[in-house]
Amino acid sequence: MKPEALLHPTPAGLFCPIGRFHVDPVRPVERALITHGHSDHARAGHAKVLATRQTLDIMRLRYGDGFAGSEQAATFGEEIDIDGVRVSFHPAGHVLGSAQIAIEKGGLRIVVSGDYKRGTDPTCAPFAPVTCDVFITEATFGLPVFHHPDPRDEIARLLTSLNQFPERSHLVGAYALGKAQRVIRLIRDCGYSEPIFIHGALAKLCDYYVGQGIDLGDIRPATMEKSDPAAFKGAVVVGPPSAFQDRWARRFNEPLTAFASGWMMIRQRAKQGGVELPLVISDHCDWPELLATIEEISPSEVWVTHGREEALVRWCELKNIPARPLHLVGYEDEGD
Amino acid sequence: MKPFATLLDRLVLTPSRNGKLTLLADYFRDTPDPDRGYGLAALAGALDLKSVKPAMLRDLVLERMDPVLFQYSYDYVGDLAETISLVWDGGRKDTIDDEHQPRLGEVVTRMNSLGRTEVRSAVRDLLDRLDTSSRFAFLKLVTGALRIGVSARLAKQALSDMSGKDVTEIETLWHGLTPPYEPLFAWLEGRADKPVLATPAIFHSVMLANPVEEGDLEKLDPADYAAEWKWDGIRIQMSSYGGTRKLYSRSGDDITGAFPDVVDAINFEGVIDGELLIGGTARSNNPTRTFSDLQQRLNRKTVTARMLDDYPAFVRAYDLLFQGEMDIRAETFFERRGRLGEVIARAPHDRFDLSELVPFSTWNELDRLRIAPPDPVIEGVMIKKKDSPYQAGRLKGPWFKWKRDPYNIDAVMLYAQRGHGKRSSYYSDFTFGVWAETADGEALVPVGKAYFGFTDAELEILDKFVRDNTVDRFGPVRAVRADPDFGFVLEVAFEGINRSTRHKSGVAMRFPRIARLRQDKLPRDADRLSTLTAMVDAKGS
Numbered sequence: 001m002k003p004e005a006l007l008h009p010t011p012a013g014l015f016c017p018i019g020r021f022h023v024d025p026v027r028p029v030e031r032a033l034i035t036h037g038h039s040d041h042a043r044a045g046h047a048k049v050l051a052t053r054q055t056l057d058i059m060r061l062r063y064g065d066g067f068a069g070s071e072q073a074a075t076f077g078e079e080i081d082i083d084g085v086r087v088s089f090h091p092a093g094h095v096l097g098s099a100q101i102a103i104e105k106g107g108l109r110i111v112v113s114g115d116y117k118r119g120t121d122p123t124c125a126p127f128a129p130v131t132c133d134v135f136i137t138e139a140t141f142g143l144p145v146f147h148h149p150d151p152r153d154e155i156a157r158l159l160t161s162l163n164q165f166p167e168r169s170h171l172v173g174a175y176a177l178g179k180a181q182r183v184i185r186l187i188r189d190c191g192y193s194e195p196i197f198i199h200g201a202l203a204k205l206c207d208y209y210v211g212q213g214i215d216l217g218d219i220r221p222a223t224m225e226k227s228d229p230a231a232f233k234g235a236v237v238v239g240p241p242s243a244f245q246d247r248w249a250r251r252f253n254e255p256l257t258a259f260a261s262g263w264m265m266i267r268q269r270a271k272q273g274g275v276e277l278p279l280v281i282s283d284h285c286d287w288p289e290l291l292a293t294i295e296e297i298s299p300s301e302v303w304v305t306h307g308r309e310e311a312l313v314r315w316c317e318l319k320n321i322p323a324r325p326l327h328l329v330g331y332e333d334e335g336d
Numbered sequence: 337m338k339p340f341a342t343l344l345d346r347l348v349l350t351p352s353r354n355g356k357l358t359l360l361a362d363y364f365r366d367t368p369d370p371d372r373g374y375g376l377a378a379l380a381g382a383l384d385l386k387s388v389k390p391a392m393l394r395d396l397v398l399e400r401m402d403p404v405l406f407q408y409s410y411d412y413v414g415d416l417a418e419t420i421s422l423v424w425d426g427g428r429k430d431t432i433d434d435e436h437q438p439r440l441g442e443v444v445t446r447m448n449s450l451g452r453t454e455v456r457s458a459v460r461d462l463l464d465r466l467d468t469s470s471r472f473a474f475l476k477l478v479t480g481a482l483r484i485g486v487s488a489r490l491a492k493q494a495l496s497d498m499s500g501k502d503v504t505e506i507e508t509l510w511h512g513l514t515p516p517y518e519p520l521f522a523w524l525e526g527r528a529d530k531p532v533l534a535t536p537a538i539f540h541s542v543m544l545a546n547p548v549e550e551g552d553l554e555k556l557d558p559a560d561y562a563a564e565w566k567w568d569g570i571r572i573q574m575s576s577y578g579g580t581r582k583l584y585s586r587s588g589d590d591i592t593g594a595f596p597d598v599v600d601a602i603n604f605e606g607v608i609d610g611e612l613l614i615g616g617t618a619r620s621n622n623p624t625r626t627f628s629d630l631q632q633r634l635n636r637k638t639v640t641a642r643m644l645d646d647y648p649a650f651v652r653a654y655d656l657l658f659q660g661e662m663d664i665r666a667e668t669f670f671e672r673r674g675r676l677g678e679v680i681a682r683a684p685h686d687r688f689d690l691s692e693l694v695p696f697s698t699w700n701e702l703d704r705l706r707i708a709p710p711d712p713v714i715e716g717v718m719i720k721k722k723d724s725p726y727q728a729g730r731l732k733g734p735w736f737k738w739k740r741d742p743y744n745i746d747a748v749m750l751y752a753q754r755g756h757g758k759r760s761s762y763y764s765d766f767t768f769g770v771w772a773e774t775a776d777g778e779a780l781v782p783v784g785k786a787y788f789g790f791t792d793a794e795l796e797i798l799d800k801f802v803r804d805n806t807v808d809r810f811g812p813v814r815a816v817r818a819d820p821d822f823g824f825v826l827e828v829a830f831e832g833i834n835r836s837t838r839h840k841s842g843v844a845m846r847f848p849r850i851a852r853l854r855q856d857k858l859p860r861d862a863d864r865l866s867t868l869t870a871m872v873d874a875k876g877s
Contacts, residue, residue: 247761266412
C-alpha cells in the first residue's frame with residue numbers, strides 16, 4: 001500500500017480514507033483525532049473526538065461542554081481499532097496532554113507527530129520516538145538559525161533583570177496553554193518564590209495544571225481593577241502577549257516587557273514587538289532537535305508540515321532521505 | 337566577550353535612557369580590566385579594530401554550510417552578522433560555556449596583531465570558540481556596524497554614575513586617554529590619582545549650552561551675562577602645536593583633511609573653539625553664507641580646488657582653551673576672550689574673525705534682537721556668564737542658547753505607533769501630513785513624525801482618538817481616519833527645515849514636536865506642502 005492511500009492532505013486537514021477520520025482538522029468533521037489542545041489543532045464542532053484525557057479536558061475548558069458530539073479518551077500506548085485501521089497515541093512533549101498519533105494498516109505505519117519538542121519540560125510527558133515508515137514532522141522552527149538555549153539560562157536572565165531593575169514590573173508574555181505554566185514552573189525551579197501575578201486569561205488553565213499535579217507556587221490574579229501600581233513594583237506578571245499592548249497594562253509600574261517564545265531568537269522580531277527582554281523558550285523543536293529526531297527515528301520517508309517546510313525538505317534531500325512538504329493550511333502557531 | 341555580548345543584547349532592546357545607564361554602569365562595575373575598557377571604547381566609537389569584509393564572512397560560513405540553507409536563513413533573518421552568528425555551529429547544540437570563551441581584551445589584541453594572510457583563519461577560530469550571542473557581538477565589532485543607540489556621552493554618564501565622579505571631569509580627560517583606559521578606571525574606583533594628560537594637542541570635549549526655557553532668565557541678572565550671535569554653521573575645535581594642526585568637529589571627529597584652506601592659515605599655537613562657516617569673515621566685508629553651502633564641504637575626505645574657490649571656509653572664534661601649552665580653561669569667559677582677541681588680531685583676516693558681542697541691558701532687549709537678527713545665517717543668540725570657566729559637557733546655568741522661535745505648521749495625524757517603556761500601551765508616535773497636489777488629486781502627504789511635546793493628559797486624548805478611529809493596521813502601526821471634515825489636527829513646531837531627497841515630500845524638519853492639539857480645527861484647515869517649501873526657500877535667500 002502507498003502511504004498516500006492510508007493518509008493524505010485535504011483542505012480540512014490530514015484524512016485517513018480507510019478509517020474515515022481526520023487528524024487535527026481545521027473545519028468540523030465526522031470523526032477527529034486531536035494531537036493537543038492548542039486552538040489551531042483542536043477546534044470545536046466535530047461530531048466525534050478521540051484524544052488524550054487531558055486534551056479533552058482542555059478542549060472542554062476552552063470551548064465549553066458542547067465542544068464535540070461525543071468524546072473518547074485515548075491512553076498512551078493503547079491500540080484502538082477504527083474500521084480496520086490501528087491507531088495509538090504517544091507522548092509528544094509539547095504541552096500537557098500532547099500526543100503523536102501512530103496510524104497503521106497492512107504493515108505500514110505513519111506517525112503524525114503534531115507539535116513536539118525534545119527539551120525537558122516538567123509540565124508534560126517527554127517525547128517518545130516511535131518507529132515508523134512515514135514520519136510527519138512539524139517545521140515551525142525549521143531553519144538553521146533556530147537554536148533554543150537551555151531555558152534555565154533564559155529564566156536566569158529574567159531574574160538578573162529583576163535585580164537590576166527592582167522598581168519595574170516585569171511583564172512576561174507567554175501563550176495561555178502550556179507556555180505560561182512552563183514558564184511559571186521554570187521560574188520556581190530557578191529558586192524564585194515570590195508571588196507571581198497572572199492575567200485573567202490564564203487562570204482556568206493554570207488551575208487545571210495545578211489540578212494535574214504541577215505545582216506553580218503562589219500565583220495571584222493581576223486583574224484587580226483600580227489597583228495601586230506600587231503593588232506590582234518589581235513583580236513578575238505573566239500574561240498573553242497581546243494583553244501587554246492593551247490598556248490593561250497601564251496598571252503596572254514602568255513595565256518591562258519580556259516575551260517567552262522561540263521567535264525571540266531573532267533580534268528584529270523582538271525589536272518589532274517592543275520586547276525589552278526576549279526569552280528564547282519554545283515548546284517546539286529547534287533545528288538541531290528536528291534533525292536529531294529524523295536521524296533517530298530513521299523513517300523511509302519524511303513529510304513536512306506547518307512552518308519553514310522548504311529548509312527541512314532541503315536538508316533531507318542532502319541526506320538522501322525522501323521528503324516532501326504537505327502545504328497544510330490553517331495552523332497559526334498559537335503555541336509559540 | 338560574554339559580558340559585552342550580553343550588554344549589547346540588552347542595550348539594543350532597551351529604549352529608556354535610565355535603563356541603558358543602569359545596564360552600562362553595572363557592566364563597567366562588574367567586568368574586569370582590560371575587557372571593560374575595550375567595551376567602553378567600542379561603545380564610544382573609539383575602538384581601533386582590524387576590520388573584516390562581509391564577503392570574507394560569507395565565504396567562511398559557506399565552507400561549512402549548504403548555500404541553499406544559508407540563503408533561506410539569511411532571507412529570514414535579514415542581517416548578515418546575525419545570520420552567521422546563528423548558523424555557525426551547523427546544527428549542533430551550542431555547548432560553549434561562559435568561562436572558556438575568549439575575553440573581549442584577548443579578541444581585540446589578537447585581531448590587531450594579525451598579518452593580512454592570517455585574518456581568515458583567526459576569524460574562523462574565534463567564531464568556533466564563541467557562543468551565539470558573543471559571535472554576534474564579535475561580528476558587529478569587526479564589521480564596524482555597532483548600531484545600538486548608545487552615544488559616547490551616555491557611556492561617560494554611566495562611568496559617572498558608577499563612580500560618583502563628575503561627568504565634566506571625565507569629559508575633560510577623555511580625549512587624552514586611550515583604550516583600555518585602565519588609569520581612568522583606577523581613578524574612578526578610587527585606587528589611583530586622576531590621570532595627567534601628556535600633551536594638550538588632542539581634542540578636548542566642548543562646552544555646550546542649554547536651551548532657554550520658560551522662566552529661566554527671569555531669575556538671572558542680565559549684567560552677569562554676555563551675548564553673542566548664534567551662527568548656523570558647525571561647531572569646531574582647532575588645535576595647533578609644534579607644526580601639527582588639527583580641525584575637529586564638536587564630537588571629536590578629525591575633519592582636518594576637508595578644510596585645508598582653514599588649517600593652512602593657522603599661525604598660532606593653542607586650542608580655539610569656534611564656528612566653521614562658508615563665505616567671508618566680518619573683517620573682509622563679505623557675507624557669511626548659509627548652512628546648505630557649508631554642507632557642500634562636509635563629509636568629504638579631500639576637497640577639490642574648485643570647491644575651495646566656490647565655497648571658501650573660515651572660522652568665527654568663540655573661545656580659547658589653551659594659549660600655547662597653557663591650560664586657561666579655568667579662567668573666566670571674559671579673561672579667555674581677551675586673550676582670544678589678541679590671537680585672532682594676529683591671524684589671517686580672510687580665514688579667522690572674532691565672534692562679536694551683542695550689547696544688551698535687559699532680557700527684553702535681547703529678545704527683540706534675537707527675533708530680528710541682522711543676518712539671515714544667525715539662528716539666535718548665545719548667553720554666557722561673564723565669569724564662567726570652560727567646562728566640558730552641558731551644564732545648566734553658565735551658558736544658554738536662545739534660538740529664534742521655532743517654525744509652526746498645522747498638520748493632520750495620519751499614522752500612529754505604540755511607544756516604548758512607560759508608553760508601550762499608548763499610541764504616542766505620530767506621523768503627520770499636510771495637503772498637496774498629487775497624481776490622485778488633492779491629498780494629505782506625510783511630512784514628518786513626532787513623539788513628544790504633549791502632556792500626559794493630551795496623550796490620553798491622542799491615544800483614544802487613535803483607538804477609536806483606526807482604519808488600517810500595518811504591524812505595530814495604525815492608520816487613522818483623516819478626511820477633509822474629520823480627523824485630528826496637530827500644531828507641529830520644529831527648529832528648522834531643509835530639502836530632502838530621502839523623504840517623499842521633499843522636505844525634512846529638524847526636531848519636530850507636537851506644540852498643541854488643535855481640536856478646534858478641521859483637517860481641511862491644515863497647512864499645505866507649499867507653505868513648507870516656502871519656509872525652505874525663505875531660509876536660503
